[in-house]
Amino acid sequence: MTEIRLRDVRKSFGSTDVIHGIDLAVASGEFCVFVGPSGCGKSTLLRIIAGLEDVTAGAVEIDGEVVNGTPAADRGLAMVFQSYALYPHMSVYDNMAFGLENAKLPRTEIDVRVRHAAELLQITDYLRRKPKALSGGQRQRVAIGRAIVRDPKAFLFDEPLSNLDAELRVAMRRELSALHAKIGGTMIYVTHDQTEAMTLADKIVVLRDGTVAQTGTPLELYNSPDNAFVAGFIGSPRMNLIEAVAEPGARGTALRAGAARIEVPPLAGLAPGGQVTFGIRPEHIAMGAADESDLTATVAFAEQLGGETYLYVDAEGLPQLTLHQPGQVPVRQGERIGLRFDRAEMHLFDADGRVLANGLVP
Numbered sequence: 001m002t003e004i005r006l007r008d009v010r011k012s013f014g015s016t017d018v019i020h021g022i023d024l025a026v027a028s029g030e031f032c033v034f035v036g037p038s039g040c041g042k043s044t045l046l047r048i049i050a051g052l053e054d055v056t057a058g059a060v061e062i063d064g065e066v067v068n069g070t071p072a073a074d075r076g077l078a079m080v081f082q083s084y085a086l087y088p089h090m091s092v093y094d095n096m097a098f099g100l101e102n103a104k105l106p107r108t109e110i111d112v113r114v115r116h117a118a119e120l121l122q123i124t125d126y127l128r129r130k131p132k133a134l135s136g137g138q139r140q141r142v143a144i145g146r147a148i149v150r151d152p153k154a155f156l157f158d159e160p161l162s163n164l165d166a167e168l169r170v171a172m173r174r175e176l177s178a179l180h181a182k183i184g185g186t187m188i189y190v191t192h193d194q195t196e197a198m199t200l201a202d203k204i205v206v207l208r209d210g211t212v213a214q215t216g217t218p219l220e221l222y223n224s225p226d227n228a229f230v231a232g233f234i235g236s237p238r239m240n241l242i243e244a245v246a247e248p249g250a251r252g253t254a255l256r257a258g259a260a261r262i263e264v265p266p267l268a269g270l271a272p273g274g275q276v277t278f279g280i281r282p283e284h285i286a287m288g289a290a291d292e293s294d295l296t297a298t299v300a301f302a303e304q305l306g307g308e309t310y311l312y313v314d315a316e317g318l319p320q321l322t323l324h325q326p327g328q329v330p331v332r333q334g335e336r337i338g339l340r341f342d343r344a345e346m347h348l349f350d351a352d353g354r355v356l357a358n359g360l361v362p
């Protein structure tokens, strides 16, 4: 079992600073996902752990040992890339056996390992085929198999499912989860897809511009974002984020946004006139009678999916809001509806996007 730690890791390419001092710990056996928008430094960080890039400053530790000077090949980690990087002229079996042959493992041991990995990944029937005779999903399985046979200290995945179509991605996601449950190794998985992160991770590290925006379990990030960036990035469809001005209100504080004035419980540290952003997820906006509502909005369009309904609504002076309602909601485009925000599910952020409160309850 293997623990991986980064201590104040920094990376510059020439004069461009890409990683700005990252501390994190990946526990033994953990499925840790690095997620963030394209260009935020996910691959660079993974390559630093793998030993494919040097750090500019800071330390990478594997099981308490600093490995900054250890070449990639000697770190005992296995990396799986988006491009499968299989040898086209070799059979699936030979692709998986190749690294072990180079390491001069006995033939019988190689055979046991390849067949075991093939069974785990359900590719035993394809062992004699060449990669070109396989589907994308099967090729990606071979690439993962090649990592498994090495019995690495940890697996590093860089967007391994990005080349697959949507349906296959979902299926492979399940398989990866099952694989992790079976082999129990430490895994670090990079993706820009927050759904992939939410479904796979024990722990998510959200990266933004080369820094850690927040670390936590999927539901910790969903329920208690530390900042407006994480609030907007985690969750699909996105959390509604609305700029507002704090004012004294009848019950403590009021948030003025566009034509709406939303009374909320008293909030410490919220100066009148202060600029804030509040967030509310699509499933936490209720529809109701106008006299009990926080504001009235016009339905711009409705997505009726049968089991659930998405509404996109416009209100004066506000960005378009998304509502997610269970079941079927009989509203038409252009209809006026009342909206009520669940106070316990409202998030409040200061002018710099730092969280002031997750849940506005007295």
Ligand SMILES: Nc1ncnc2c1ncn2[C@@H]1O[C@H](COP(=O)(O)OP(=O)(O)O)[C@@H](O)[C@H]1O
Residues within 6 Å of the ligand: 013, 016, 018, 036, 037, 038, 039, 040, 041, 042, 043, 044, 045
């Ligand atoms: N070898 C390199 N030379 C110069 N800049 C690089 C190099 N590799 C990555 N970068 C830059 O570092 C930033 C982070 O890249 P990367 O780690 O690939 O992001 P991600 O994987 O999150 O999309 C980007 O701005 C990218 O252009």
Ligand SMILES: [Mg+2]
Residues within 6 Å of the ligand: 042, 043, 044
């Ligand atoms: Mg990348």
